[in-house]
Amino acid sequence: MVEFSPFAYAFHEDPYPIYESLRREAPVYRNAELGFCALARHDDVLAAFKDWETYSNKGGVALEQLAAADGDVTPFLSMLGMDPPRHDAIRAIVSRAFTPRRVTRMEPRIRELAHHYLDRMAPKGQADFVADFAGKLPMDVVSEMLGVPSADRDELRTWADLVLHREEGVEGLPAGAMQAAGKLYAYYVELVADRRKRPGEDLVSALLVAEVEGERLQDPDVIGFLFLMIVAGNETTTKLLANALYWAQQNPAQRDKVRHDPAAIPGWIEETLRYDNSTQLLARTVTRDHELRGEKLREGEKVLLLVGSANRDEEVWERPTEYDIERDTSQSLAFGRGTHFCLGASLARLEARVSLEELRLRIPEPEIREEGLARVHSTNVRGFAAMPIEFPTA
Numbered sequence: 001m002v003e004f005s006p007f008a009y010a011f012h013e014d015p016y017p018i019y020e021s022l023r024r025e026a027p028v029y030r031n032a033e034l035g036f037c038a039l040a041r042h043d044d045v046l047a048a049f050k051d052w053e054t055y056s057n058k059g060g061v062a063l064e065q066l067a068a069a070d071g072d073v074t075p076f077l078s079m080l081g082m083d084p085p086r087h088d089a090i091r092a093i094v095s096r097a098f099t100p101r102r103v104t105r106m107e108p109r110i111r112e113l114a115h116h117y118l119d120r121m122a123p124k125g126q127a128d129f130v131a132d133f134a135g136k137l138p139m140d141v142v143s144e145m146l147g148v149p150s151a152d153r154d155e156l157r158t159w160a161d162l163v164l165h166r167e168e169g170v171e172g173l174p175a176g177a178m179q180a181a182g183k184l185y186a187y188y189v190e191l192v193a194d195r196r197k198r199p200g201e202d203l204v205s206a207l208l209v210a211e212v213e214g215e216r217l218q219d220p221d222v223i224g225f226l227f228l229m230i231v232a233g234n235e236t237t238t239k240l241l242a243n244a245l246y247w248a249q250q251n252p253a254q255r256d257k258v259r260h261d262p263a264a265i266p267g268w269i270e271e272t273l274r275y276d277n278s279t280q281l282l283a284r285t286v287t288r289d290h291e292l293r294g295e296k297l298r299e300g301e302k303v304l305l306l307v308g309s310a311n312r313d314e315e316v317w318e319r320p321t322e323y324d325i326e327r328d329t330s331q332s333l334a335f336g337r338g339t340h341f342c343l344g345a346s347l348a349r350l351e352a353r354v355s356l357e358e359l360r361l362r363i364p365e366p367e368i369r370e371e372g373l374a375r376v377h378s379t380n381v382r383g384f385a386a387m388p389i390e391f392p393t394a
């Protein structure tokens, strides 16, 4: 019988064979010991994303919260952990920072940042693609939106990485993650206090004067959002960039397409998101008893939406295990669907496109040294912590 536990798994191993067994043998899988269900098929995951009344975000979307017996929720609640109407009211305010115009306007700055890091890497002939590029640029972009000074960014990045780090087989948050969360929290408290005194053009200042349901947002709401931006906007994009490079190297025919034609880059990004998404799963809490494929789901029960599995479902995708940058990826659930659909999707796509375009020009032939690869240990994010590359210098 197929068994699945992301706690034991930590996503540094290949989860796809297990997903395939789940889709076939247990599409509504129950882990009685750990007390969660998991949905493995595309249509079930999609339906759950769309039905927030039955599959609630209250109680959080990360697995660790499932380990707490009574739904002991994250200390810093963001809109990702809310349902409508409060979620929608906060999202409406925050969305103003993500309008297509505002996102498009960031392109030159993102290109500048990409140049900055590539200029440092290019003469050396070798680099760590994660430490020297992919781990830097998304954090800079988020930090600029939030008005975090450049001097503080490295420290913030270290804390954000620690918040996500998981130990194999350990349920709940490791001590290091808790400590890092505490440091991030203290930093944000100060940042918010500072912006109250000296408002600027940044998103934090905008949030502090915005009104939701006739009321100003309170500091915990704003701090919750800052946490969300660092974790949701930073890690995921970092992982996407390195995953794109990795899968291109594993599939030389696909890699040649992007080397010859930059117009192929958006397809490269979308297929990477489908094929090996950084966000592998999201948790929900069931709000009413119901039946799904003959399994009874009970009110209060935790359900994992296995995005990584849905994106390889044989019912939806032809040749799902093939990496094909020209395929139609419109059914991909990489950015979720429905109420919580990734607010940063167009920004993430822009960051990835600009980064890979500039990389193609400055370092057109990076070779990954596979023996130096290291994966992150995480219960929901899949990707690389280290990726040594070598390349000819100009």
Ligand code: HEM
Binding pocket: 057, 061, 079, 080, 081, 091, 142, 228, 229, 232, 233, 234, 236, 237, 240, 277, 278, 279, 282, 333, 334, 335, 336, 337, 339, 340, 341, 342, 343, 344, 345, 347, 348
């Ligand atoms: C490859 C990069 C990214 C991936 C794969 C990704 C994935 C996702 C997914 C799957 C969700 C839905 C969560 C749910 O339904 O529970 C989400 C939500 C969200 N993402 Fe992203 N994301 C990425 C990049 C970004 C970036 C760059 C930002 C912002 C700078 C961002 C901000 C958000 C926010 C604010 C939400 C919560 C939306 C809400 O609750 O309404 N994401 N993301």
